[in-house]
Amino acid sequence: MMTAPQAQPVLQPAAAPAVTPAPAPLLDIRGLTISYGNARGTLRAASDVSFAIRPGEVMGLVGESGSGKSTVAMAILDLLGGGGRVDSGEILFDGVDLRRLPAAERRALRGDRIAAVFQDPFTSLNPALTVGRQIAEPLIQHKGLSPRQAAVRVEELLAEVGIREPRRVAASYPHELSGGMQQRALIATALGCEPKLLILDEPTTALDVTVEARIIDLLAKLCDSHRLSALFVSHNLGIVNRICETVTVLYGGVVVETGRTGRVLSRPAHPYAKGLVAALPRITAERRHRLPSIPGTVAKLSGAVTACVFAPRCPFAEETCRSQPQPMRMDEAGDGVRCWKADALAGMPWPDEDAGAARPSRPQPQQSAPLVEVDHLRKVYGANRSVLPWLRRAGTVAVDDVSFTVGRGEVVGVVGESGSGKSTIGRALLALTEPSAGTVLFDGADLTERVRRGDQDLRRRAQLVFQNSAASLNPRKTIGAAMDRPLVLAGHGDAEERGKTIAGLLTRVGLPAAYADRYPHELSGGERQRVNIARALATNPDFVVCDEAVSALDVSVQANILNLLAELRDEMGLSYLFITHDIAVVSHIADRVLVVYGGTICEEGPIASVLRPPYHPYTEALLSAVPRLAEDGQEVPRILLEDAAAAPGGRGCAFAARCPRKLGAVCDEQAPPVHATADGHRIACHIPLATLAERASVFPELMGDDARH
């Protein structure tokens, strides 16, 4: 940091504290500039990135997609690939510039001194090799262990990362393990050679919240006990808050802020950091709250930095911001911000464009007959009644005896982990899958029956928005053509009229009408999701199933889309079934929420009731696992669940196998009774309601909100 590259003229040397000299950094990145080149030109992925990690320090590297955070991590590992190239800068590891080392020596460091864990455990393990063999590989490669010695060490490692049957797991193939176990195996692999530095690239992003909580807990413990330094790449500020001592915020390949985690997340100095913190959906009982969002999208950058990278989206931007590159300004404590207005903006919150603005008051859900009625819905996949006895299969129960309603104009959230059956419920409500038992009534008529009759009206009235905004659009069709199709099917004959409708819909979701002529790849993820919403609205539906509709989006974009969905609901009186794994997101949009586990509803009720005790034990664990920022309230003790997920469809409570409050055999053998309260809050649990109500709230800060409801 002392040798200031020319782009950082104002850089002040951090004054070393007089008493304890700061230890030399383990990893010191100086002026790292990385670009990706292809036939169409070069794209700058990281510009003059500098930061340092001291021995034993865990640093968070945060930013949204396109910020360059993974690129920087891969550059440290020399695994850029795909045309990526480090143009300049130094990567000092233990005082040695890695870039000057020959490739073979850098490879020898990988997995030995510098180990990595990547995002998706489901695809990071080789499906054709046993887990034990994969963990043993670096031990044999770097430490020269014999396969037999390595096997002993593998079992120790697996035990250390909290796997109870290390021998059995070592002999397993990856597909035989749950996601949490796979991620533990990857962490065991990384720890094997006792590295000094861990590169953790979104290590929990693909995992369920309750599993994520345990993995983060494990990583924090391991970093502590092994005195490991780590670079923790993440988009999730709540997780960063939980595990990182320092944090570096990247935007457009540029470090915009760096400092101690507590300070950066509670008092962000850079406008982008302010926006990022503000846009984070927090658990709220106040459903009408509108999320602040960051307008615009990340621009693709090429060429030299000539202005503040965030200026085009910054509400505080002035002429100076657009004409001059911003230097990094460091203070004595090592905190730095790349914004000349930082001091002037200190304490200034991110502007909430319509805080206090009178928003159309939402009509209350009507008390008349519900729009959708689900009665004892059951769905079994893969059942086979073959004559050949060895082919007979009972099948997998995805949804087991689920009943609920969706009122007109009501938003019902469905929260659950992977495999909870939440998507199957959504598909059954759109007649995209036929129930194995039970009925779904849409506007009073049996859905299955309607579909058999070839009722097109139903398809018009009930629509779907998926998670993957790119895969939902045909890459070879323009946006206009994609939106035209449902209109044609709905019987809108006149092409000119359809064109007008499409333009109107695009405008409605906040996109320029000219986007009709563009192709999906020309749009950003958020824009594509707007198109998907516009397409769902094309047939003027009453009911929209949003299946993880905002899960794949960056925080700032997610806030945008959530606000849009809320607006559309208010203005058009739509009903949503909002399926998500993220209870914080659902708390912003839903009137009522169903918490599903193992194909059954374990708790349901108005969002404010579900967020307060009494809780179903699963809801309580789920809520306590939600990563949060320090300012949101004091840390609550987290309830950590076992990874193992029992197959649903048994006789007892679906959650019994993982339940921390399990009573005993009764939970395994009998279906839990449903406790209901006056406001429609229902909990299916063997534990008496009064006992459940004794637990403290996971969100003490919500307890004062009661008056507003």
Next chain:
Amino acid sequence: MFAYFLTRLASLALILVVMSVLIFLVTQAMPGDVASMIAGQFASKEVVDAIAVKLGLDQPLIVQYGRWAAGILQGDLGRSLVLEQPIGPILMEALARSLVLAVVALVVVAVVGIALGVLAAVRRGKLTDQMVSGISYLGIAVPDFFWAIVLVLIFGSYLKLLPTGGYTPISEGFLPWAAHLVLPVVTLVLMLLARIARLTRSSMIDVLQTNYVKFARAKGMPESVVILRHALKNALLPTITVLAIDFGLILGGVVVIETIFSYPGMGRLLLFAIQRHDLPLIQATILIVSAAYCLANLTADLLYAFVNPKIRHGMRAS
């Protein structure tokens, strides 16, 4: 796994039963009457009828099929009308020769094709990749008989290094036997190589972009281990399928190649049977060819399980 194997065997048997019925009916529908063929052009009606009765051709079709099928089940494939010999030994001899051709050609195709495919994938976009693509395109674009003729001309007629055709049993020495195999094998390899190389290349490119390959590199594994241990095994699945189909193809007789090189395999036997209207020989040959196809595919499926533990697991569960 065992249950899976049983199921597959049962369905294989069923397929063969259906095939045998089809073969029987179709060959019966062929123009020409077996009895008159045997009796000759100038035989009287009485002689023809007598032959028909002797061969059981006057019986209803179902009875004829039953007798044929029962014979096959007892290992009796019938008698060739033209050669006037039991079909079994003739067929087995031809099958053995085709098997030799198929196994040798397939091993060469698999080894060379997979190696070229891996090489092209690893050096994607570079000169090696383009050369592999170019050569394999040439192999696939030029018809096999052309290669056969060119090879015969060069190695047989001009250089006189190799025999231009025929077959010598291995009992007469390894070298003469091998020398007769070289040209047909090379022609077959040229014909099949391109597909295997290109298929391996594309699935290898996919696998090289997976997270587990990235993770293997992050563990500091040498590139050779990354490619051979981590990537190749997973990239081989589609290649195995195509290899199995190719195996069935060669075993069933590659008529053009067998003809050009006068190689007495299944293809030439079938051609002979059809030209001479030798019904029992036609039926037996086609049946054996179908069985060979089925077995090749079964082998491919079992190899799948060997390569991919997930499939193995699925079999155990069923």
